[in-house]
Structures are given as structure tokens and as C-alpha cells.
Amino acid sequence: METSRTTSRERQTAPDIQRPWEIPAADGTPLYVHVPFCEAKCPYCDFFSVAGEGQDIEGSLEALISEVERRGPRSPRTVFVGGGTPSWLSIDQLERLFGAMQSRTGYRDSAQEVTVECNPESLDEEKARALVELGATRLSIGFQSLRPETLELFGRVHGVDDSFAAFQAARAAGVAAVSVDLIFGAEGQTVGEWREDLTRVLDLKPEHLSCYGLTFEEGTLFTRWLEEGRIERIPEEEELELFRATRELTSTRGYHAYEVSNFCLSGHECHHNLNYWRNGPYVGIGPGAASYVSGTRFGNPRSLEAWRRGAKGGEASLPWSETLNPSHRLAETWWLGLRLAEGLDASAAREHCGVSASEDLCLPEARQLAEEGLLVERGGRWRLTGEGLELADAVSGRLLATGLA
Amino acid sequence: MQTERIRNFSIIAHIDHGKSTLADRMLEHTGAVQRREMRDQLLDDMELERERGITIKARAVTIEHEVDGETYQLNLIDTPGHVDFSYEVQKSMQACEGALLLVDASQGVEAQTVANAYLAVEQDLEIIPVLNKIDLAHSRPDEVAEEIEHSLAIDASDALAVSAKSGEGVGAVLDRVVREIPPPEGDLDAPLQALIFDAVYDEYRGIIVYLRLFNGVLTKRAMTRMLGTGKVYEAIEIGKFSPNMTKCDELRAGEVGYLVSNIKSLGDVRIGDTLTINKGPEVEMLPGYKEPVHMVFADFYPTNPGEFEALRDALETLSLTDSSFSFHPETSDALGFGFRCGFLGLLHMEIIQQRLEREHDMDMIQTAPSVTYMIRKAGGEEEMIRSPGQLPPRDHYEELLEPIARVSMLVPTEYLGNLMQISVDHRGTFVRQDHLSPTRVQVEFDMPMGEIIYDFYDKLKSATRGYGTLNYEVTGFNADDLVKLQILVNGDEVDALSCIVHRSQADMRGRAVLKKLRKEIPRHMFEVRLQAAIGSKIIARESIAALRKDVTAKCYGGDITRKRKLLEKQKAGKRRMRQVGNVDIPQKAFLSVLGGDDK
Numbered sequence A: 001m002e003t004s005r006t007t008s009r010e011r012q013t014a015p016d017i018q019r020p021w022e023i024p025a026a027d028g029t030p031l032y033v034h035v036p037f038c039e040a041k042c043p044y045c046d047f048f049s050v051a052g053e054g055q056d057i058e059g060s061l062e063a064l065i066s067e068v069e070r071r072g073p074r075s076p077r078t079v080f081v082g083g084g085t086p087s088w089l090s091i092d093q094l095e096r097l098f099g100a101m102q103s104r105t106g107y108r109d110s111a112q113e114v115t116v117e118c119n120p121e122s123l124d125e126e127k128a129r130a131l132v133e134l135g136a137t138r139l140s141i142g143f144q145s146l147r148p149e150t151l152e153l154f155g156r157v158h159g160v161d162d163s164f165a166a167f168q169a170a171r172a173a174g175v176a177a178v179s180v181d182l183i184f185g186a187e188g189q190t191v192g193e194w195r196e197d198l199t200r201v202l203d204l205k206p207e208h209l210s211c212y213g214l215t216f217e218e219g220t221l222f223t224r225w226l227e228e229g230r231i232e233r234i235p236e237e238e239e240l241e242l243f244r245a246t247r248e249l250t251s252t253r254g255y256h257a258y259e260v261s262n263f264c265l266s267g268h269e270c271h272h273n274l275n276y277w278r279n280g281p282y283v284g285i286g287p288g289a290a291s292y293v294s295g296t297r298f299g300n301p302r303s304l305e306a307w308r309r310g311a312k313g314g315e316a317s318l319p320w321s322e323t324l325n326p327s328h329r330l331a332e333t334w335w336l337g338l339r340l341a342e343g344l345d346a347s348a349a350r351e352h353c354g355v356s357a358s359e360d361l362c363l364p365e366a367r368q369l370a371e372e373g374l375l376v377e378r379g380g381r382w383r384l385t386g387e388g389l390e391l392a393d394a395v396s397g398r399l400l401a402t403g404l405a
Numbered sequence B: 001m002q003t004e005r006i007r008n009f010s011i012i013a014h015i016d017h018g019k020s021t022l023a024d025r026m027l028e029h030t031g032a033v034q035r036r037e038m039r040d041q042l043l044d045d046m047e048l049e050r051e052r053g054i055t056i057k058a059r060a061v062t063i064e065h066e067v068d069g070e071t072y073q074l075n076l077i078d079t080p081g082h083v084d085f086s087y088e089v090q091k092s093m094q095a096c097e098g099a100l101l102l103v104d105a106s107q108g109v110e111a112q113t114v115a116n117a118y119l120a121v122e123q124d125l126e127i128i129p130v131l132n133k134i135d136l137a138h139s140r141p142d143e144v145a146e147e148i149e150h151s152l153a154i155d156a157s158d159a160l161a162v163s164a165k166s167g168e169g170v171g172a173v174l175d176r177v178v179r180e181i182p183p184p185e186g187d188l189d190a191p192l193q194a195l196i197f198d199a200v201y202d203e204y205r206g207i208i209v210y211l212r213l214f215n216g217v218l219t220k221r222a223m224t225r226m227l228g229t230g231k232v233y234e235a236i237e238i239g240k241f242s243p244n245m246t247k248c249d250e251l252r253a254g255e256v257g258y259l260v261s262n263i264k265s266l267g268d269v270r271i272g273d274t275l276t277i278n279k280g281p282e283v284e285m286l287p288g289y290k291e292p293v294h295m296v297f298a299d300f301y302p303t304n305p306g307e308f309e310a311l312r313d314a315l316e317t318l319s320l321t322d323s324s325f326s327f328h329p330e331t332s333d334a335l336g337f338g339f340r341c342g343f344l345g346l347l348h349m350e351i352i353q354q355r356l357e358r359e360h361d362m363d364m365i366q367t368a369p370s371v372t373y374m375i376r377k378a379g380g381e382e383e384m385i386r387s388p389g390q391l392p393p394r395d396h397y398e399e400l401l402e403p404i405a406r407v408s409m410l411v412p413t414e415y416l417g418n419l420m421q422i423s424v425d426h427r428g429t430f431v432r433q434d435h436l437s438p439t440r441v442q443v444e445f446d447m448p449m450g451e452i453i454y455d456f457y458d459k460l461k462s463a464t465r466g467y468g469t470l471n472y473e474v475t476g477f478n479a480d481d482l483v484k485l486q487i488l489v490n491g492d493e494v495d496a497l498s499c500i501v502h503r504s505q506a507d508m509r510g511r512a513v514l515k516k517l518r519k520e521i522p523r524h525m526f527e528v529r530l531q532a533a534i535g536s537k538i539i540a541r542e543s544i545a546a547l548r549k550d551v552t553a554k555c556y557g558g559d560i561t562r563k564r565k566l567l568e569k570q571k572a573g574k575r576r577m578r579q580v581g582n583v584d585i586p587q588k589a590f591l592s593v594l595g596g597d598d599k
Helices: A008-013 A057-073 A089-103 A124-134 A147-153 A159-171 A191-203 A219-229 A235-251 A270-275 A304-311 A328-335 A346-353 A364-371 A388-389 A392-404 B018-027 B047-052 B083-095 B111-122 B139-152 B170-178 B304-320 B346-360 B413-424 B448-461 B503-520 B560-576 B587-591
Strands: A031-035 A078-083 A113-120 A138-144 A176-182 A206-211 A256-259 A262-264 A281-283 A291-293 A296-299 A319-322 A375-378 A381-385 B005-014 B059-067 B070-080 B098-104 B126-132 B192-203 B206-215 B217-219 B221-225 B232-234 B235-242 B244-246 B250-252 B256-261 B275-276 B296-302 B325-333 B334-342 B364-366 B371-375 B382-385 B399-412 B431-439 B441-448 B469-479 B482-489 B499-502 B528-534 B537-544 B577-580 B583-586
Touching: A031 A057, A057 A089, A057 A281, A078 A089, A078 A270, A089 A124, A113 A270, A124 A159, A138 A206, A138 A262, A147 B256, A159 A176, A159 B256, A176 A191, A176 A235, A176 B382, A191 A206, A191 A235, A206 A235, A206 B448, A235 A256, A256 A270, A256 B047, A256 B346, A262 B364, A262 B499, A270 A328, A281 B499, A291 B217, A291 B560, A296 B560, A328 A364, A328 A392, A364 A375, A364 A392, A364 B244, A388 A392, A392 B560, B005 B018, B005 B083, B005 B111, B005 B170, B018 B059, B018 B070, B018 B098, B018 B170, B047 B364, B059 B235, B059 B256, B070 B170, B083 B111, B083 B192, B098 B111, B098 B170, B111 B126, B111 B139, B111 B346, B111 B399, B111 B469, B126 B139, B192 B304, B206 B250, B217 B235, B232 B256, B235 B250, B235 B413, B275 B413, B296 B304, B296 B325, B304 B334, B304 B346, B334 B346, B346 B364, B364 B587, B399 B413, B399 B448, B413 B441, B413 B448, B441 B448, B448 B469, B482 B503, B503 B528, B503 B537, B503 B587, B583 B587
Parallel strands: A031 A078, A031 A281, A078 A113, A113 A138, A138 A176, A176 A206, B005 B070, B005 B098, B098 B126
Antiparallel strands: A206 A262, A256 A262, A281 A291, A291 A296, A296 A319, A375 A381, B059 B070, B192 B206, B192 B275, B206 B256, B217 B250, B221 B232, B221 B275, B235 B244, B235 B256, B296 B334, B296 B364, B325 B334, B371 B382, B371 B399, B399 B441, B399 B469, B431 B441, B482 B499, B482 B528, B528 B537, B577 B583
């Protein structure tokens, strides 16, 4: 594995290796900006975020702005402001952040899509309008659940009604696309309830929908509660039923399941995210954000203090960075591409990674997986079959294992 | 040093009775080691020994002690106490004239105390009983002295009382060593006759041979010859252990020391061989050791089939420092090419396996240990069966015989009932019992070796709350109604999982193995069927449900590296698995045939 920790010692001994932060991004590279504050931290969430109250918000905003000014790519094709909860910021703060983004990158003339993540408790019509003014084309709203008891379990600070109100606010502001986030698979949820809830959301006709199976991520409170027996995982069979119900319901309503957990009406795929699954480059700004530039992927510090030091021009000690060799990168491209309904154009991927067909170690394994009915190849594109999709990790695990051998 | 001023002795004890601690105190007492250099278990320099708090290999050390104004050279040869290492104990004793019989004054006489004391008596050693841990509140020195007299017929009326922990009484022990253990009877003018009682391999200096000189003198630069192997080597360096290796110009009759000859070929040195001067007068071979009896066999297969030769090299190197295990190439349908290894016992097996992994960086699959069986054919012809896979079809032999051991156990009287029960449950036949004292009883059973290695030791410990100890010796073979229990994974027999069991236990064992396999084998994209069978009859079945849903819900730019690594971690976990058919079986699953508690 080519992963290496970037330490100051390494930099001293290898001065010819550029610091990842200083690798210039090509014009057009997609931009991600991470706003690390929330009203409250949700116990299942493993993104870097903190409850905003009592924090030096202005100081962090300044740091975000300086990092944008130093590292922001020119003319990004897409912009995604995530978190955390970007809508938690005030309109004034948002204006300053987006203003800095515009002066550095000129995204308003270049980006086909500008997404801002919002939570129901902090999105009203005024803020939605302000965001549209700033160039937002997509607002993604974290509904997560339509059941009060589940919202409570999830540590959400909004009610069910707040979610619908936020959705209407976004509509009233006239944003081009609204996306809704939902989580299924909480303890006690039945398929019937889920179908009901999902139907209510589909009735709103959002352009885009993300439905995530509840995941117990390492280091979260949820995982600790699971270990302590305070909460339970739903049985695999039920999880599978929920997963299948999601695909079936969205499909009958005309939504396209373009990724494992993402659905949209025609033409409303999230382009910023498509770029991740196509293994394209991106620049991430903010604490904990990841960047992928010129084949090197690295993460910003996951602590406000360490990140701010670097963002403002001090010595940034990045927690991790990796530069994959071509065949490793190709294996990764296989894995990510298979998450998409469009699948993976294997020869284009090989060409992009500089690997010949005979060197593509994933290819024979993919053929084997096709024989087992988990993958299918048509016109040079490889896709997961229905069965393969449900076992996507097991399939990818095999591709990565052979691809790295 | 005159031979009259030399004393060669060892310490024999049951495990945990304080042998290594006493050795540490002796080194300190005589100033061989400064207090500040002192660390616990000084003689145990193998990493594993310190970690487990046990002595695996014998070690030698030379210390000086003054009695009545005269300085004496005391050669202490440290020995292990665990039953599996009685072979090492015997090697040590061969080089001694006397032994300290160390007994914990609160625990009393234990099974290995008896076994090792008998070895010492067989070697005609002068035995000095020493009661240890007298500082403990619940020590009972008088009763334990009585146990020694009763069980070993050794006079313990003047047994020394010490605390190896505090050092109390250690000086008196050394005085007794000087006064009571006879000096070696060597003839300095006779031709060199030295016993090779141990050897270690040093990467830079080659094989280092541990010697006890019985006659003559070995000088630096002498050309030596080993009688058994006929190999001739120059004594490039000789020296003593004080306690670190210290060079000297000559070693004399009665002394213990080492020899460095830049020997690189492992086969050239045989423990138990006799060393003399090349082209010197003929000398007789010193009485060799008893060949070690391998009680337990298990297969080692390299996880990566390409590392077969590397495993062979590692085994060869290891067999030099531990000549008491054996290895022969073996093939398994499921696991490919590997080695069938013979061990003195279960602990011995575990230690060899760990040394291979740590010192030689080997990744291995190990099969569950089993014993050697024997078949008797129609014409009376007998054949040894080293692994269940070698057992021919039932109509090819008349009888299947299993090794039987005489098991000797020492337990507090209150657990006698429990002990009887588990012994009978393990197909034991009662032989005799003997009350050593009002509170301790010695019991003997004849029991199949297969039962002992299956889980008897664990059961004994739990049935006696840890107080029961055992020692065993294989006495012969016995025919019984034994069958081969086959384990099938998705319909195919996995030979490495099969075992030979008594028919009456087959159902129970079959179910137990499948239950464990079910826990150990990960879920696959298809259902994994597990079956236990005798011949064509299925006696138990289990299944591992297919994976139904296995898909990461969220994967965005910030997660890609971490989530990819999670998937790759599953791949790393596979390193310790073997694919049988299309089923991945982890290394631990191959031990499922063993009994004992579920861990």
C-alpha cells in the first residue's frame, strides 16, 4: 500500500516531494467546502462536525475563507457545500463564504451545479432565497426520518413538520433542484412503515433522493451503543427487504436508481457526486475534507485547531495522504464505478490509469464474477446484477483483493 | 580449577514452584550479576519464555561460591518444569552430579515434582530437597516434607526452607550444594570426552554447542571430532556461562561450557553426541539420551503454498535448538504440501508454532493435534497411522489400535470424586490410588492418549479448581472400536478436519466440531453446508447461511480511502485462510476438532 503519513520529518528528508496542499488543481476541478458546525451532533454521524454553540465560528469562517483563497480551484465544474450543516450559518456568514469562493474560483460562471446541504431547523424561505442568490442550484435537505421516535433516536433537533416546511421553503425560493436525505433500517422499523414514509416523500416530487441504510460507523456513539447492547441492528433479512422496497417504490414513481443509495428524476443526477464514483479529482476545503489532486488523495486535519493553523498558512500536518500506483488506482476505479447504474467502462478506466488490458488484474476476476451472476458486461461496460448490487461489498472486496495482489 | 572444587547441579521443580526465581537469587547472591543488571528470569532469554513465565530450553550458568575460605565453581543448569519438556530436563541432568528438588511449601508435591525426581533418581543424582515460598502465610513445610518422603522415598527431614522471592536461605542452599553434591569424577589426563547436551544457532557464529566435559581438557584451537556424526571442527572459541558467554582458553574435565566452531550445517550436530579430540586416542561414546517420545502430532502448512521450502528451512533451524520435535513432509488434499510434526505434548506444540511465527516469520495453517494410531492387518502386520488421512478403508485392516498412557495425577482429597468422574468419562481405567497425606491423593489411570490431548487437561483443571496436576507416560497400544470421523464442507471431505474417535463418542464429537466450524467459517455469497460422517453415514449437519446484503450505503469523496481500506482489511483477514473448494476456511477452524472450552 502506498499510503504514507505526511510527517515533517519526511518533508525534510524528501524536499523534492511536493506537499499535498501545494499540488495545483487543474482548472475545472470540482470543489467541496466543509462547514463543520451543526446545531447538535447526531450519534450515527461520522463526518467531522461539532455542535456550533460556544465555538469560535468567526475564526473558523475566516480560516475557511483563507483556505479557499489559497487552494480553491479556478472555474470548478461543480461545487458542493456540505458538512456539518451549512444552513446553520447565518445569511451574512454564508454571503461572506460564498463571496470569497466566487472571488477566488469564479464558480458562478463555471459551475453547472452548486449544492448546499441544509437541515430542516435552519432552512427557512429567507435563507433559501439567499442561497439561490448566491448561486445554489440544489438544496439537499436532511429529513432522515418521518417518525418522531426515530428522529429522537437519531438525535435530530427538528420535527417531522419542520422537514416539510423546509422543503416548501426551498420550493418557494425557486431552487432548480431539491434533494431529500432519508435513513432506513433503524431498530423497530417495519417495511410497511418505510413504504409509507417513502411514499410521503415521493409525493413531494423531489428532483433527487438519497436513501441510506443505517450504518454503524467506527467511532460513533451508535457503534458504542451497539456494543453496549443499548441499541440493536435489524436482521439482515429485514434490511434487505427495506433496500428492495426502496428500489421498487422509487422505480414505480419514475426515479432512476443511478447509484446504490441515490435516486433522481431524469437529468437530476448529482454531478458533483458522480465525479467521486467516476474516480475523478476534487479539492476539499475545511476540517476533515479530502482532496484528490494529480493522483494524490489526502485529508485535512480532523480537529478545528490543527486545521485552522494550516488553513491560515501555518504548517499543516495532514493526517494522511496516499498516492496509488496505476493498478491500485484502477482497482479502486472498478470498485467505485460499480456503485453506479452506468457501471464502469473498463477500457476507458485502464487508459486513464495507464494500465494495459493484460495488466488489469481485476478483469479476470470480473469475468469470474460474471460467471457467478454477480456482474454483467455489455458493450464494454461492467455493471452489478441485481444480486451483485446487494452483495456489492463482497464483490468489490474480491476485485480489490485480486487487483492489489 | 581442580575438579574437587567443581559442582554441577540442576534444579528440578513443578511449574510455578519458583525455580527460575531461585536461580536468579543464586546469581545475585554470588555476585555473578549485579543487582542493577538483574531482571526477572535472567536465564530465560527467549522472548516467549519471559512472556509466559516458563522455561522452555535448558540454560547453563557458572557461578562462584565460597565455603570455609575455599572458592568453588558451581555450574547450574536450569531446567524446565512443564511435563512436555521432561526431555530437556533429562538432558540437563545428564550433565550433573546433583539436583535441588524444589517444592512449593504451600502447593506441595505435584505431578511433575514426582516425574522429575524419578528422572534424577534414575540418573543417580544426589538430591537435596528444598522447600520454597516459606514466607507465604499458608505454607505448610512439615506436611510437604512428609509428602516428599512418602511419594519419593527421599529423606526430607533436613529439607532446606527458603524464600526465593526474598532471598532468605539461598546462601544455605549453596553451602549444601558444595558440601553434599559430589565433585565430578573426571580424569584430566584421560582423552577428551565431552557430552553435547544442548546447542543453539547464532546467525553470525553458527551453531554454539553446550558441553559437559567428563574427561580430559579442551583447549582453544583444538581440532575436535563428534563421534556420532564423525564431523571434525576446530574449536575457534570456547568459554563458560557466567552468566553471559565468557571466552576462556581451556575447559577441563567436570566443567560446563560452550564451543563455537562456525558450524553452519545443522545436521552436523546431534544433541547427546560425544565430542573428543580428532585423531586422538579412541574414547567411548557417553551414554546417549533416551529418544524423545512424540505424543502429539499436528500438521503445519504454509499459508502461502509457495513458502514450503522456507518452512522446511525454518523447521530445520528450529530443530537444532529443540531436537525434541520431528517433522516429515506431508500432503493434504485440502492444504497442499506441508509437514507432519511430532511433539512432546500440547504446550510443546504451541511453542514450536509460535517460535516459527515469531523467529522465522512463517504464516502457517496448523491442523488440530492428534496421536499416532496403529492398524493390525489380517496377517498380523502392523502399520502406524500418523494422520487420519492415512487410515485405509475398513476392510483393509483387522484392528485399529490407539496409544494408551499411564496418567498419574495429584489432587487435594476433596476433588477425588470429580477426578474419578472425568477420568471415566475420558475412557480411563482405574489403576491405583495412594494417599500421600491426609489432604493429598495420588491417582493413576490408564487412558487413551487421544483423550488426554482432546481436552482432559482442561477438564482436570476445572474439576479440581486448578489444583490437580498430571503427568503421563505412553505405555502401549490398545485395540478399540475406533472410527474415522469425516468432516465435509459443501459435500467434499476436508481431510485436514477429519479425526479418529471412539464410536461411542462420534455423534457428540461430530456435533461439537460442526458447531465450532459454524462459528469460525465466515459467511459466503452462497450457503456453506457442513456435515460430519462416518463412512457414508451422515451423523450431524449444520449450515452457514449465505450473505444476503453486504453493501456500503454511503461512499463519497471523504470516505473513499477509508472505505477502500475497510474492504482491503477483509482481504488481509483472508491471508490466514485456506480455500477448500470455493469455501474460505480460516486457520482457527482447523483446530475445531480439539475439545476444550469455546474461546
